[in-house]
Amino acid sequence: MASPAPKSPEQSEKSKKYDRQLRLWGDHGQAALETCHVCLINATGLGTEVLKSLVLPAIGAFTIVDGKKITEEDLGTNFFLDVDSVGKPRAQIATQLLLELNPDVKGDYVDECPEQLLENNPNFFTHFTVVIAIALSERVLIPLSKSLWAANVPLIVAKSCGLIGYARIQLREHTVVESHPDTQNPDLRLDRPFPALLRHVESIDLDGMDLKDHAHVPYVVPLLKCLQAWRSQHGGNLPANYKEKENFRMEIRKCIRLNEDGVPEAEENFEEAIRAVNFATLPTGISKDVQDILKDDSCINLTSKSKPFWIMARALQDFVANEGEGLLPLRGSLPDMTADTTGYIALQQIYQQESLRCAEIVHRRAQHLVHHLGLADDLITEADTRLFCKHASDLAVVRGTSIADEYDPKTPNASYITQQLDDPTSLMVYYVMLRGVDKFYAEYNTYPGEFNVEADIVKLKGCISKLLGEWGCTSVAKDDYVHEICRYGGSEWHSVSAFIGGCVAQEAIKLITGQYKPVNNTFIYDAITSNTETFTF
């Protein structure tokens, strides 16, 4: 009979409840989520859909700002209102019904029109981690955009208009350490072997091995040996073009053992070495994106206000320029490969130790910078720098633009918009339509087609032509699209809201956890054809 196993610390109720998402963003991502405070402006169907997908994974807290009373129409598109609540404050009921989803989340509401709140208390919105604004008129959107831009608080604006959805993320600067790329080449450094790796590989005598061991040496070993031999015969150069790589593959193939009949044995590790030639002979370098980060002003000119990200980036830059000899710290992970256990583990440890050695240097450098800037010693922990170094090759910085600027007719998006509008498959046309709807609303205080489709088609066309004129775009408002938008009459389709709601919630989670790359910066969803597109303004 089995002995009762000790209860694992990882089996807490909380880690069980959130297990399926902890596998994605980890305990540290979860901790960031649980300490954030999200503000939702306007608890429409779309608004509550966004919050639903944030309350479930357990953000720390939310606040709803909405001055509207619940109407019958609201019930047809909003799941977090109930039939008995018509006439009651929308903020109150939505807060109640959303809180009921997850006792781990705190929530409150302000039953006040967002415009008034912004006027009376301009700093109200600047205390949140993220602000999400739905169905906001231009009149309120622009000052809110400016205020949050100044306060460096991310703002996500989302719309659901008939069969079209829209989301716009405004952020000044967002830094990502863990971007979780879907595919990535292993960081093996075969072109720039570090001393410990070279010593290890040189200490292995392939010829003296019996067949079994020979067929179970991790492919890195024969590949590096062959590469070193190649380079000694080719003036230190790597196989560069197709022909050289083919020849190099032949060299590796020659190392496969032959049986007594002169037929090559099946040595999977050598086949793996041959398959690895393509990426392993690429010179190890630093991607353009990471180079840009290392050259960034925020990296070069640190101040006592610099974020830990930039201090670590600077430490990284100093490492690259000194100990790293032009290279980033070694990632330290070894992909699985055909090998016996001891051979693989020995190699794995060599990579791990070198990676730790690099991270330690970066950490010392970071500590030095922290000290020099007069900041607290514990601002950057050793674990922080290790994580930073492990992901050094996929760091990302997103710098956005403000919505207020985008809406200013003087901004230089005209050629971009015109160019996109000329492409019949581009969804840019819906961006223009939605801007037209904003303008229409500002002018007539209703949505186009809310009451009269035919009459509003003409008016909406006028609004759009005016916009295009202001921007200096030569395109014209396309009749079909204007008609379609007027057909919607400002109605909200729940399933379109649910789609955009899910997307916006995930973008908010990216901003809060600092993991995964957010949309930069405008996203359009066309439910008619099930297509989406991203634009950068």
Added chain:
Amino acid sequence: MDIGNETLGNQDHLQRRWSHLRKLLERSGPFCHPDFEPSAEILNFVMSSCKVLVIGAGGLGCELLKNLALMGFREIHVIDMDTIDLSNLNRQFLFRIKDIGKPKADVAAEFINARIPGCKVTPHYSKIQDFDEEFYRQFHIIVSGLDSIVARRWMNGMILSLLSYNEGELDQSTLIPMVDGGTEGFKGNARVILPGISACIECTLDLFPPQVTYPLCTIANTPRLPEHCIEYVKLIQWGKENPFDCPIDGDDPNHINWIYEKAQERARQFNIGGLTFRLVHGVVKNIIPAVASTNAVIAASCATEVFKLASSCCLPLNNYMVFNDVDGIYTYTYEAEKNPDCLACSNNVKTLDVKDGNMKLQELIDSLCENPSYQMKSPGITTVIDGKNKTLYLPLIKSIEERTRENLKKTLNELGLKNGSQLIVADVTNPNTIIFSLRMPKENDMVVE
């Protein structure tokens, strides 16, 4: 169109609550389905006639039920064989702590019916396999949010078997579209299947990623990863030591703990790092990461398609959309192609006329070999009787041939074959098995077609 009270019967669809949907359904637009005729009647159909089946009341299912209910659907059935677990609560938003252990279908239906007055969700706490064709035939549209390939393939087979053809022409009234969604972490897909017309689940079976497996000899002798150690305990050590006298149950914490301990021992022995309880749990239960947001997106996309199919307000998705929001938000929409050799949907059931039930199996086989359009060589024949597979005759497998040879002398009646019985026939002359539906005049059937 005539919109008299007689046809409407019910005025619910005129409520102000539905004015969002009514705008789109009562107005024409340039991007509508070519046959779309705006009318108040459409919403009435959605609300009072259209019957939708939701398969699965999990991450996608909860979202689907909410979406459909808010898109006006009222006649909704939901099937789910699972009960609620704590780890569901991070995304299956119709469930609470107090519901743990209760059937998902029941709790979900109750919640929706309480929140959306007029909506009538009927729950079925059962397996999809517990229902027959009569049950499935009652629905206009089926939408599935499943985590199992087997279940998807079963449903696919079911809707294909409901199709009927007249003179080779598909009878469209027998077509039940299936909208299918799936998610994994930040990735997902939504698709529309028009059985018999567009690519089916079986046509695109290779789109499902194969399960991650490791060579047995690696697991046994040269483990390198913590996963190898876990698989060793799962595949080899458990069978040898049989610690609980039963197969592994991924939901039994004692089992997981035992595997964790043993895998840890093995990892230590081989000096392998990185073995955590979470990893053990994930490998043993084959856990797929899941978040609320991806489920919301994919279920929304599916619900939009259900509404399009029911209302004809737009052309449905043609026919596959993939979604990934790891790096920004990426989607790709394309037409998955029908496989002309598909095991499931290229198999239009062919009609085989026989004179009566007194025909012997040998005569039937002879006729398949002599028939100029088949000219079979040595057909093997099986059938399904009362849901059970039955081998009628397999000429090429000695042990079966010996035991089915007797059947050759039996009549179709004696073998339990009736008018409409299906014969599954495999022969070297065809790359696929062919399904024949037997047509024999019934003795007391006086109806002439």
Added chain:
Amino acid sequence: MIKLFSLKQQKKDGESAPRVGNQKKASAAQLRITKDINELNLPKTCSTEFPDPDDLLTFKLIICPDEGFYRGGKFAFSFKAGPNYPHEPPKVKCETQVYHPNIDLEGNVCLNILREDWKPVLTVNSIVYGLQYLFLEPNPEDPLNKEAAEVLQNNRRLFEQNVQKAMRGGYVGSVFFERCLK
């Protein structure tokens, strides 16, 4: 493009008239295995046994090698194709205790197409050939029975003797093998 529902079409009810073809249809796995089995092209050293001729998903394969180390032996493998066949391979176990580098004493078989290299285009026939090959060319590089593999690698004579000993029924080292000569 078809338009699915005319508004004239009213409620679909469960009691719609029964039509031809309303019996349960065979699953895709069933259709495929029927084809696989009917077209099994067995080498002369192999035969199949179906305990229930109506269940084509469950059967035994008997291999009696006529050359190599295992000549004269008789080895039974159980096959079980699940409802997810051919997306997933059939489960195959060796039911005869055998002294073999790629088959362990619990009957686990290390053959790539049974696990990591399985593809839906492969058939039962492919597995039969794979298993037959294992008896002709036992592979000591990737062993499941490490001791047997080491003996094969270092001393083929001894390996041959051990195989004979095991097939005749008896101990190899501390492990007892049941007799499995034809």
